[in-house]
Amino acid sequence: MGDDFYSRVSDGGDGMKTKEPLSGKYTGFPWGHVIGYMGSILLTLVALWLAVNPPFSQGGIITILLVLxxxxxxxxxxxxxHITxxxxxxxxxxxxxLGFLFTFAVVAGSIWIMTFNSQVQ
Amino acid sequence: MEATEKTISDQKPQEHGMEEEEKYVLGFWLFLASDLVLFASLFATYLVLRTHTDGGPTEAQLFEIPVFMLETFLLLTSSYTCGLAMHALKNGHARRLIGWIAVTVLLGLAFVGIEINEFITYSSEGATMQRSAFLSAFYALVGTHGLHVSLGIVWLISVAIQLMRKSIQPTTARKFINAGLYWHFLDVVWVMIFTVVYLMGVMG
Known part of the structure; x- marks a missing residue:
C-alpha cells in the first residue's frame, strides 16, 4: 500500500457520500491490474500448451512450468x-x-530425501 | 499554535488513524507467511505420495483439462476483480468497491461449486479419499485450499456488509485490505496447485 493511500484514508475517505476521489493520483485506469490479469492468463495458457504438447523432454518441461x-x-x-x-x-x-524459503526447503527436501527410498528398504 | 490545538481536539479518541491500522496489515502478512508453511507441508506430502496409487486411479486418468482450466480462470479473474475493488478503495468509491467485492464473491462461489462437483465426480468413480495414499494427499491439499476459498467468501461478504453500513474509514479500509490480501494469496496457492498437481498430473 502506498504512502498516499494511507494518509488519504486517514484524511477521511467518506466515498459513499461524496463520491469524490480522495486525491487525483489514483483516478486513472487501473493499468497495473489489467497488465497483471493479461499476464496471468497468458502464462496459464502457455503452461497448459507446454504440458499438453511437450516439445521436448519431460524434465525440461517441468523446469519451465515451475519458472512460469x-x-x-x-x-x-x-x-x-502491491508488495513493493x-x-x-x-x-x-x-x-x-521467509515463508517461500521454508516452502522451498520443505518441498525440495522431501523430494530429495525420497530419492534415497530404494537404498534404505 | 491554534491550528495544532484544533487538530488535536478534532480527533476522536476512540478512532485511530490509518498508521495504526497498518500494524494489522503487517500482522496479516505474518499470518500469510505461516499459512504458506501449512501449504508447504501439504505440497511435500502430495509430491512424496503422488505415485502411490495402490492400483487405483492415477492423476492422468482422473484430471480433466476443461474442469481445472475453468477453475483456474475463475480464480484468476476473481483475483483481478478483487484488485479492481482495491483500486476503487484507493479512489474512495465505496459503491464500486462493494460492487467489485460482490463480483469477486460470485466468482469465488462458482469456483467452490465446480470444485465440489469435481470431488463428487471423482468419488463416484471410486476415487475416494480412502482409496490410495495419492488420493488422501490430493484431497488434503486441494480440499484445504477449497476450505480457505470458502472462508475467504464469508470474510469478503462480512467486510462488504460493514462497508455498506460504515462506508470507507480507516478500520473498514484495513479490513478490506486484509481480506483482499488473503484472496490474492489463495490465488498464489492455486497457481502452485495448478502447476504441481494438475499440469504435472496430466503430463503423467
Missing amino acids: AVLQILIQLIFFM ESRGPAFHTLAIV
Whole structure:
C-alpha cells in the first residue's frame, strides 16, 4: 500500500457520500491490474500448451512450468498484493520471502530425501 | 499554535488513524507467511505420495483439462476483480468497491461449486479419499485450499456488509485490505496447485 493511500484514508475517505476521489493520483485506469490479469492468463495458457504438447523432454518441461509458476506468483505479489509499495521498512516482504524459503526447503527436501527410498528398504 | 490545538481536539479518541491500522496489515502478512508453511507441508506430502496409487486411479486418468482450466480462470479473474475493488478503495468509491467485492464473491462461489462437483465426480468413480495414499494427499491439499476459498467468501461478504453500513474509514479500509490480501494469496496457492498437481498430473 502506498504512502498516499494511507494518509488519504486517514484524511477521511467518506466515498459513499461524496463520491469524490480522495486525491487525483489514483483516478486513472487501473493499468497495473489489467497488465497483471493479461499476464496471468497468458502464462496459464502457455503452461497448459507446454504440458499438453511437450516439445521436448519431460524434465525440461517441468523446469519451465515451475519458472512460469514463479512468474505467476510474482504477478500476484507485485500487481495485486502491491508488495513493493509500503511505508516504512518492508517487514512484510521479509516475512513472505521467509515463508517461500521454508516452502522451498520443505518441498525440495522431501523430494530429495525420497530419492534415497530404494537404498534404505 | 491554534491550528495544532484544533487538530488535536478534532480527533476522536476512540478512532485511530490509518498508521495504526497498518500494524494489522503487517500482522496479516505474518499470518500469510505461516499459512504458506501449512501449504508447504501439504505440497511435500502430495509430491512424496503422488505415485502411490495402490492400483487405483492415477492423476492422468482422473484430471480433466476443461474442469481445472475453468477453475483456474475463475480464480484468476476473481483475483483481478478483487484488485479492481482495491483500486476503487484507493479512489474512495465505496459503491464500486462493494460492487467489485460482490463480483469477486460470485466468482469465488462458482469456483467452490465446480470444485465440489469435481470431488463428487471423482468419488463416484471410486476415487475416494480412502482409496490410495495419492488420493488422501490430493484431497488434503486441494480440499484445504477449497476450505480457505470458502472462508475467504464469508470474510469478503462480512467486510462488504460493514462497508455498506460504515462506508470507507480507516478500520473498514484495513479490513478490506486484509481480506483482499488473503484472496490474492489463495490465488498464489492455486497457481502452485495448478502447476504441481494438475499440469504435472496430466503430463503423467
